[in-house]
Amino acid sequence: xxxxxxxxxxxxxxxxxxxxxxxxxxxxxxxxxxxxxxxxxxxxxxxxxxxxxxxxxxxxxxxxxxxxxxxxxxxxxxxxxxxxxxxxxxxxxxxxxxxxxxxxxxxxxxxxxxxxxxxxxxxxxxxxxxxxxxxxxxxxxxxxxxxxxxxxxxxxxxxxxxxxxxxxxxxxxxxxxxxxxxxxxxxxxxxxxxxxxxxxxxxxxxxxxxxxxxxxxxxxxxxxxxxxxxxxxxxxxxxxxxxxxxxxxxxxxxxxxxxxxxxxxxxxxxxxxxxxxxxxxxxxxxxxxxxxxxxxxxxxxxxxxxxxxxxxxxxxxxxxxxxxxxxxxxxxxxxxxxxxxxxxxxxxxxxxxxxxxxxxxxxxxxxxxxxxxxxxxxxxxxxxxxxxxxxxxxxxxxxxxxxxxxxxxxxxxxxxxxxxxxxxxxxxxxxxxxxxxxxxxxxxxx
Amino acid sequence: xxxxxxxxxxxxxxxxxxxxxxxxxxxxxxxxxxxxxxxxxxxxxxxxxxxxxxxxxxxxxxxxxxxxxxxxxxxxxxxxxxxxxxxxxxxxxxxxxxxxxxxxxxxxxxxxxxxxxxxxxxxxxxxxxxxxxxxxxxxxxxxxxxxxxxxxxxxxxxxxxxxxxxxxxxxxxxxxxxxxxxxxxxxxxxxxxxxxxxxxxxxxxxxxxxxxxxxxxxxxxxxxxxxxxxxxxxxxxxxxxxxxxxxxxxxxxxxxxxxxxxxxxxxxxxxxxxxxxxxxxxxxxxxxx
Numbered sequence: 263x264x265x266x267x268x269x270x271x272x273x274x275x276x277x278x279x280x281x282x283x284x285x286x287x288x289x290x291x292x293x294x295x296x297x298x299x300x301x302x303x304x305x306x307x308x309x310x311x312x313x314x315x316x317x318x319x320x321x322x323x324x325x326x327x328x329x330x331x332x333x334x335x336x337x338x339x340x341x342x343x344x345x346x347x348x349x350x351x352x353x354x355x356x357x358x359x360x361x362x363x364x365x366x367x368x369x370x371x372x373x374x375x376x377x378x379x380x381x382x383x384x385x386x387x388x389x390x391x392x393x394x395x396x397x398x399x400x401x402x403x404x405x406x407x408x409x410x411x412x413x414x415x416x417x418x419x420x421x422x423x424x425x426x427x428x429x430x431x432x433x434x435x436x437x438x439x440x441x442x443x444x445x446x447x448x449x450x451x452x453x454x455x456x457x458x459x460x461x462x463x464x465x466x467x468x469x470x471x472x473x474x475x476x477x478x479x480x481x482x483x484x485x486x487x488x489x490x491x492x493x494x495x496x497x498x499x500x501x502x503x504x505x506x507x508x509x510x511x512x513x514x515x516x517x518x519x520x521x522x523x524x525x526x527x528x529x530x531x532x533x534x535x536x537x538x539x540x541x542x543x544x545x546x547x548x549x550x551x552x553x554x555x556x557x558x559x560x561x562x563x564x565x566x567x568x569x570x571x572x573x574x575x576x577x578x579x580x581x582x583x584x585x586x587x588x589x590x591x592x593x594x595x596x597x598x599x600x601x602x603x604x605x606x607x608x609x610x611x612x613x614x615x616x617x618x619x620x621x622x623x624x625x626x627x628x629x630x631x632x633x634x635x636x637x638x639x640x641x642x643x644x645x646x647x648x649x650x651x652x653x654x655x656x657x658x659x660x661x662x663x664x665x666x667x668x669x670x671x672x673x674x675x676x677x678x679x680x681x682x683x684x685x686x687x688x689x690x691x692x693x694x695x696x697x698x699x700x701x702x703x704x705x706x707x708x
Numbered sequence: 709x710x711x712x713x714x715x716x717x718x719x720x721x722x723x724x725x726x727x728x729x730x731x732x733x734x735x736x737x738x739x740x741x742x743x744x745x746x747x748x749x750x751x752x753x754x755x756x757x758x759x760x761x762x763x764x765x766x767x768x769x770x771x772x773x774x775x776x777x778x779x780x781x782x783x784x785x786x787x788x789x790x791x792x793x794x795x796x797x798x799x800x801x802x803x804x805x806x807x808x809x810x811x812x813x814x815x816x817x818x819x820x821x822x823x824x825x826x827x828x829x830x831x832x833x834x835x836x837x838x839x840x841x842x843x844x845x846x847x848x849x850x851x852x853x854x855x856x857x858x859x860x861x862x863x864x865x866x867x868x869x870x871x872x873x874x875x876x877x878x879x880x881x882x883x884x885x886x887x888x889x890x891x892x893x894x895x896x897x898x899x900x901x902x903x904x905x906x907x908x909x910x911x912x913x914x915x916x917x918x919x920x921x922x923x924x925x926x927x928x929x930x931x932x933x934x935x936x937x938x939x940x941x942x943x944x945x946x947x948x949x950x951x952x953x954x955x956x957x958x959x960x961x962x963x964x965x966x967x968x969x970x971x972x973x974x975x976x977x978x979x980x981x982x983x984x985x986x987x988x989x990x991x992x993x994x995x996x997x
Contacts, residue, residue, distance in 0.1 A: 555752065
């Protein structure tokens with residue numbers, strides 16, 4: 263099963279490579295300089311009233327209810343919601359459809375880390391033509407800057423994942439460990455916990471690109487910078503080094519559980535206390551409630567540990583946007599749906615079903631902040647998440663080929679988890695392998 | 709001649725080989741046992757119990773019911789799709805391999821050596837390698853995301869054709885065909901009435917393994933299909949498995965496991981039912997008599 267998936271990811275990555283090259287070649291030829299004719303709000307409204315049908319590719323579960331409500335509000339519109347795969351699977355399908363020029367959906371869910379790849383490949387509609395300027399201030403800073411690329415806006419933020427520390431209070435109480443507020447304390451807690459109970463680990467980690475980049479992000483690292491087709495990769499900058507030296511201590515002491523996130527073993531560990539904390543995005547509560555019901559009441563939320571005592575820095579982890587592929591047939595109608603789902607009535611429906619918003623209005627509303635989570639023993643966890651969202655370190659960007667880079671993360675950085683190689687060195691190998699790929703794709707990589 | 713095989717059997721009886729075979733047997737059966745044991749558990753007891761023994765309530769029947777009804781019974785739809793792909797795809801592949809193999813074995817025509825080289829070459833190319841070019845071609849034809857995108861490539865089975873070719877060459881005496889022709893039977897009648905019955909074991913063998921290939925096909929439908937309504941079971945179960953790795957998604961490992969058990973049952977039945985043909989078919993052509 264695992265090797266199959268590996269093989270598949272490789273094949274998918276290879277295919278993606280072909281497609282990206284083609285896309286870059288196309289944009290290099292200079293025939294694609296259109297800015298897009300403005301589409302007014304009235305025109306979007308007219309499209310919604312006139313009706314029609316759009317196809318939406320998304321795997322996010324709460325969109326089902328959003329579509330139902332949307333169709334009730336605009337009875338002439340038919341939304342065909344298709345789960346074309348989760349994450350990478352869907353990106354491969356989308357790249358294929360774009361390359362083949364047929365079967366491209368009108369709307370697609372794209373995670374923030376993958377968005378630059380599609381935006382730079384000219385596969386997505388620049389939404390500024392729809393007047394996205396009016397949405398300034400609607401979304402929290404992290405997600406809003408994630409959907410912007412080179413002056414364009416290529417998606418509307420659907421959810422966000424400001425990070426927080428989720429911890430199993432029972433385990434911490436049992437071994438009388440204080441909840442860590444800095445990463446140094448976190449390492450100390452990891453040692454104390456594992457010494458007290460050799461079966462218990464502070465957290466699990468087998469090498470996860472999303473997690474690693476988020477922690478570097480919080481540490482103030484800016485390993486990726488992009489200016490047009492000029493890309494710089496430096497996974498040895500100060501923030502990256504801070505992460506590497508701290509995390510190396512956990513690896514050296516074998517203090518993280520060798521369990522992959524989202525596996526059955528992971529859900530098991532979260533339930534039985536052998537995985538005592540998670541530093542993860544604010545969308546996690548819904549997953550704990552449905553995936554680990556047995557641990558209800560045991561878990562709590564705290565702010566993310568800091569790199570400097572007393573600081574208040576956070577990062578985003580995960581989260582997706584909704585984007586409009588260029589080849590889609592009915593852009594005005596698609597934008598009507600996008601706005602409804604990300605900035606209109608859809609937001610509340612999604613929050614009610616457990617999603618975490620990316621909109622300021624909801625994040626600041628009393629109803630949201632005062633919500634008590636029975637799963638966290640009645641704690642008002644949203645207060646912590648909202649503070650984290652406001653503290654996200656600005657200026658982060660992903661690579662325009664991050665999907666590929668993340669797919670080779672385990673081949674490079676993953677080595678540090680299973681051999682004597684040092685994390686800092688493996689980050690350098692990841693950098694080299696990514697740079698090599700970038701050059702092959704026609705980027706200038708410095 | 710009659711005593712030799714018996715004596716050889718006795719000479720070859722070896723405790724080491726028996727032990728190795730027993731090990732292989734266990735090796736092959738453990739995953740099946742695991743699958744069955746775990747499909748009797750609830751999602752909660754699945755995570756906090758030992759994998760190879762029963763735990764908690766025996767919820768196999770509940771699991772089966774939930775698998776069949778989850779998400780408006782989409783599993784049943786996927787089962788129907790798989791059956792459609794198997795019946796038309798594998799059935800068509802078998803029919804084409806039989807016709808082609810028979811023709812290649814029993815008729816002489818120019819270019820036969822070329823066909824032989826092509827078929828042998830095609831046996832060596834894994835289907836996965838052709839999936840991407842096939843996708844781009846089908847996209848041009850506007851066939852992606854339709855059942856045809858899965859069925860048409862499944863119709864071609866170079867190995868099946870090769871097997872039918874060798875089998876037909878051995879199983880049908882030329883004299884028999886001559887006799888049929890002398891008696892006034894046309895080519896079609898000769899084929900259907902005289903040759904097909906002789907080819908039956910070969911046909912069943914080819915049918916079995918094209919069936920297995922189509923039933924388990926993963927990569928081709930993965931890149932051809934995006935609409936879950938056309939997914940076969942393999943893709944559907946994977947989609948259910950991925951649900952656990954989604955923000956806000958509900959992990960349903962117990963349904964994935966029960967679904968997998970239900971998925972392999974028809975294959976197990978087919979094998980038990982047709983295994984004697986399978987054996988005689990695979991050894992055909994191995995010995996010249």
